[in-house]
Amino acid sequence: MVKYIGKRIVYMFITLILIATASFFLMQTLPGSPIASYSKLNDTQKAIVEKKYGIDKPKPVQYAIYMKNLAKGDLGTSFAFKGKSVNDLLASRLKPSLILGAQAMVFGTLVGILLGMLAALKQNTFWDYGSTFVAILGISIPSFVFAALLQYWIAAEWHLLPVGLWNDGWKSSVLPSLALAMGPLALSARFIRTEMIEVLSSDYITLAKAKGASGFDIAFKHALRNALIPLITVLGPLAAGLVTGSLVVEQIFAIPGIGEQFVSSIMVSDHATIMGTTLMFSAFLIFIIFIVDILYGVIDPRIRLSGGK
Amino acid sequence: MKSKKWFLLMALTLVLSMFLAACGGDKKEEDKPAAEPDKDEGKTEKPAEEAGEPDAEQVLYLEESAAIPSVDSAIVEDQVGFNVLNNINEGLYRLNQDNIAEPAMAAEEAEVSEDGLTYTFKLRDAKWSDDTPVTADDFVYAWQRAIDPATGSPYGPFMMSGVVKNATEISEEKMEVSELGVKAVDEKTFEVSLERPVPYFLSLMSFGTFYPLKEEFVTSKGDAYATNSEGLLSNGPFVLTDWDGTGDSWTYKKNEHYWDAETVKLGEIHVNVVKDPATGVKLYQDGKLDWTRVSGDLAMQYRDDPEAVIQPETSVFYFKFNQEKGGEKTPLANVNIRKAIAKSFEKEDMVDVVIANGSLAANYLVPTEFAFDENEKDFRDLSGNHLEYNVEEAQEHWKKGLEELGVDSLKLEILGGDTELSKKMDEYFKSQLEGNLEGLTISLKEVPFAVRLELDTNQDYDIQVSGWGPDFQDPISFLDLFVTDGTNNLMSYSNPEYDKLIEDSKGDLALEPEARYEAFAKAEKILLEEDAAIAPIYQRSLVILQKPYYKGLVSHPFGADYSYKWAYISGK
Numbered sequence: 001m002v003k004y005i006g007k008r009i010v011y012m013f014i015t016l017i018l019i020a021t022a023s024f025f026l027m028q029t030l031p032g033s034p035i036a037s038y039s040k041l042n043d044t045q046k047a048i049v050e051k052k053y054g055i056d057k058p059k060p061v062q063y064a065i066y067m068k069n070l071a072k073g074d075l076g077t078s079f080a081f082k083g084k085s086v087n088d089l090l091a092s093r094l095k096p097s098l099i100l101g102a103q104a105m106v107f108g109t110l111v112g113i114l115l116g117m118l119a120a121l122k123q124n125t126f127w128d129y130g131s132t133f134v135a136i137l138g139i140s141i142p143s144f145v146f147a148a149l150l151q152y153w154i155a156a157e158w159h160l161l162p163v164g165l166w167n168d169g170w171k172s173s174v175l176p177s178l179a180l181a182m183g184p185l186a187l188s189a190r191f192i193r194t195e196m197i198e199v200l201s202s203d204y205i206t207l208a209k210a211k212g213a214s215g216f217d218i219a220f221k222h223a224l225r226n227a228l229i230p231l232i233t234v235l236g237p238l239a240a241g242l243v244t245g246s247l248v249v250e251q252i253f254a255i256p257g258i259g260e261q262f263v264s265s266i267m268v269s270d271h272a273t274i275m276g277t278t279l280m281f282s283a284f285l286i287f288i289i290f291i292v293d294i295l296y297g298v299i300d301p302r303i304r305l306s307g308g309k
Numbered sequence: 310m311k312s313k314k315w316f317l318l319m320a321l322t323l324v325l326s327m328f329l330a331a332c333g334g335d336k337k338e339e340d341k342p343a344a345e346p347d348k349d350e351g352k353t354e355k356p357a358e359e360a361g362e363p364d365a366e367q368v369l370y371l372e373e374s375a376a377i378p379s380v381d382s383a384i385v386e387d388q389v390g391f392n393v394l395n396n397i398n399e400g401l402y403r404l405n406q407d408n409i410a411e412p413a414m415a416a417e418e419a420e421v422s423e424d425g426l427t428y429t430f431k432l433r434d435a436k437w438s439d440d441t442p443v444t445a446d447d448f449v450y451a452w453q454r455a456i457d458p459a460t461g462s463p464y465g466p467f468m469m470s471g472v473v474k475n476a477t478e479i480s481e482e483k484m485e486v487s488e489l490g491v492k493a494v495d496e497k498t499f500e501v502s503l504e505r506p507v508p509y510f511l512s513l514m515s516f517g518t519f520y521p522l523k524e525e526f527v528t529s530k531g532d533a534y535a536t537n538s539e540g541l542l543s544n545g546p547f548v549l550t551d552w553d554g555t556g557d558s559w560t561y562k563k564n565e566h567y568w569d570a571e572t573v574k575l576g577e578i579h580v581n582v583v584k585d586p587a588t589g590v591k592l593y594q595d596g597k598l599d600w601t602r603v604s605g606d607l608a609m610q611y612r613d614d615p616e617a618v619i620q621p622e623t624s625v626f627y628f629k630f631n632q633e634k635g636g637e638k639t640p641l642a643n644v645n646i647r648k649a650i651a652k653s654f655e656k657e658d659m660v661d662v663v664i665a666n667g668s669l670a671a672n673y674l675v676p677t678e679f680a681f682d683e684n685e686k687d688f689r690d691l692s693g694n695h696l697e698y699n700v701e702e703a704q705e706h707w708k709k710g711l712e713e714l715g716v717d718s719l720k721l722e723i724l725g726g727d728t729e730l731s732k733k734m735d736e737y738f739k740s741q742l743e744g745n746l747e748g749l750t751i752s753l754k755e756v757p758f759a760v761r762l763e764l765d766t767n768q769d770y771d772i773q774v775s776g777w778g779p780d781f782q783d784p785i786s787f788l789d790l791f792v793t794d795g796t797n798n799l800m801s802y803s804n805p806e807y808d809k810l811i812e813d814s815k816g817d818l819a820l821e822p823e824a825r826y827e828a829f830a831k832a833e834k835i836l837l838e839e840d841a842a843i844a845p846i847y848q849r850s851l852v853i854l855q856k857p858y859y860k861g862l863v864s865h866p867f868g869a870d871y872s873y874k875w876a877y878i879s880g881k
Binding site for chain 1: 375376378379381384386387458459461463464466467470480481482532536553554555556557558581582583584585587588591592594595597756757758759760762763766796797
């Protein structure tokens with residue numbers, strides 16, 4: 001197990017380096033210059049600015065410098081937020097995004113699992129159709145549409161929760177989290193339903209029933225545990241979906257998070273910030289996938305990691 | 310089996326989501342009131358001052374469209390930054406409620422030498438927010454810092470080059486910073502030597518780049534200077550608090566050390582960044598904001614709201630006609646083709662129906678309500694209208710142009726922005742131009758701002774929808790754009806006569822205001838009427854929702870957008 005984890009960590013670093021390299025060179029193909037704001041200067045003055053920021057150097061040299069700093073954990077200096085380090089910028093904006101993401105993930109998957117179970121246990125009843133309907137809505141409607149709807153009805157019309165901003169404690173986080181949660185909710189409900197139906201028809205469930213196990217025990221102890229495995233597999237991609245969703249949802253609710261900042265930094269060709277955010281998102285995803293792989297073993301002991309003992 | 314089901318489900322959801330999306334779209338369209346043809350001129354501006362005693366509680370809630378990138382006066386280059394600077398700091402002059410530059414840190418009007426080359430400012434007894442006096446040295450330090458190439462200021466070299474003595478050479482590393490034409494004669498006397506007489510020099514003094522900085526404070530903070538609210542020192546009406554340097558919210562608090570603190574009524578202003586205008590409107594309606602901009606499609610919906618204020622701006626938008634692409638002349642090098650296009654689209658309808666936010670149709674380059682002559686007469690009254698919509702004339706030019714080029718049809722591309730509004734406008738241009746000019750095919754290219762900037766720099770476009778907002782209060786801020794090889798020309802327009810008029814305005818005519826304005830009027834006529842180098846489209850306005858109890862807000866035509874110095878709350 002330890003050997004496996006060690007190997008995985010090495011792979012994770014290699015992946016990150018590859019991502020950093022790819023995004024560094026891809027970013028150079030983006031139109032727009034990071035010193036576009038200096039467009040009013042004459043060419044000599046511009047050249048001096050380019051030299052000052054080191055963007056007059058050949059790309060491979062810039063890359064080497066970037067990677068060297070990256071190795072030290074320094075993500076560079078933002079062009080848009082003049083003179084501020086990208087590390088600080090990301091750190092100051094991480095909290096709202098993390099809160100929203102975590103709440104959406106936990107709420108979405110838990111409710112999704114319950115809905116999926118309900119649908120499977122009460123197959124072809126009103127409950128089943130109802131949860132299927134919710135799931136289809138959740139999958140088909142993008143999170144920002146939910147965001148706009150929730151904002152309009154719950155906040156603007158009924159005044160139950162704030163319309164936006166990040167200054168009203170937990171209340172500020174409810175609607176954006178709900179909007180983000182719809183995707184994971186729908187997906188988990190569908191997965192659990194399909195898997196549960198299959199599991200429920202297997203022999204060992206019949207055996208459990210024959211032994212007189214209670215309905216609750218069968219559903220949660222036996223059926224759910226087995227039905228969870230495929231869901232765990234999609235948790236990683238789901239988290240990725242949350243990230244893309246949050247780009248727009250944060251903007252709609254005027255939340256000072258990372259997603260919203262990411263969009264702005266692309267618009268103004270703030271290379272260091274784009275790189276920093278991309279790397280942070282990637283690291284986050286790689287980590288989630290890693291955790292998911294570890295979880296497999298916990299949930300289903302049959303899945304052994306590299307012949308671990 | 311399972312995958313098949315999934316496929317079906319996905320297909321179903323896709324269809325459903327398209328259906329839902331379509332529904333949503335339709336509903337929105339219906340909600341919008343049909344464009345009203347009558348333009349209620351009287352409604353466009355609220356009376357500046359309404360009677361009303363200020364309330365006991367003076368707390369205001371505003372939105373801003375982006376976070377503050379910087380409040381370092383040498384580094385600021387954006388709208389938000391300049392706005393913050395203007396409210397927490399103060400230059401030698403400040404734009405007053407009527408947008409006239411009046412002495413601020415200067416105690417009295419500046420003394421100008423006869424040749425217009427030396428300005429002497431007597432400073433008033435003003436204090437920094439740490440209770441130390443503002444001195445002439447603070448100005449010397451700030452100006453030198455702004456021009457120093459080591460600072461990397463985007464505006465310093467631009468604003469000072471060719472204006473303040475030796476600025477260009479210093480910015481190009483050909484001279485020492487200490488050789489800049491500024492001097493602290495004594496603690497309270499600041500002297501500036503100019504490169505040439507600059508008639509609008511005093512209006513520059515209200516611009517952020519020229520604000521003072523206390524050297525001792527700046528150097529003691531080092532890299533942390535102006536990176537959060539602790540790293541700032543104010544000499545203006547407010548101090549900035551609760552700003553972490555990158556965050557989406559901050560607060561202005563009244564600066565008790567401000568020399569004119571008596572005038573300032575607002576105690577606190579809370580600002581939050583709201584990027585989505587629809588969210589801004591909802592927050593406003595929910596009472597969380599006292600003021601919000603209403604942009605894009607929403608403007609049409611809210612411009613007739615009782616709490617809507619239409620705020621005219623000084624940004625002018627126009628077609629740039631690129632005369633040379635990839636080293637070869639384009640059809641737009643033909644003056645008749647340019648004139649034909651310039652006169653073939655109806656502008657009044659466009660501002661009323663398409664833009665629908667109170668913007669004005671423009672038959673000029675230098676905006677209205679912006680630059681005034683000695684007798685405070687608007688430059689527009691001197692220069693008149695050019696290139697008005699006229700289909701008959703357009704078609705005549707078109708026929709002639711095609712003949713001269715020896716073709717019977719043309720394909721041209723319009724390069725525009727990628728916002729909803731830009732796209733709507735581009736469609737309108739396409740239908741107008743193609744409808745009025747036979748044989749013309751227009752294709753549209755809609756790209757993000759950064760891409761447009763790059764295509765502009767590489768001169769890789771046919772017709773571009775472009776715009777300009779002034780940096781100082783003088784027609785030259787616009788007219789300078791189109792001199793031969795000007796940094797913003799980028800369309801190979803060149804007319805020696807035009808160049809000469811602009812050159813003269815900076816040289817021989819600099820001290821003769823009347824002749825200078827005449828030269829500007831003549832230059833504008835050449836640029837538009839004779840050469841149709843560009844085709845003006847509109848002068849932008851902004852729709853704002855403002856609570857009736859929020860009074861005394863002053864908006865400015867250049868530099869910073871707003872002053873909160875005179876604002877107050879009454880009857881909330």
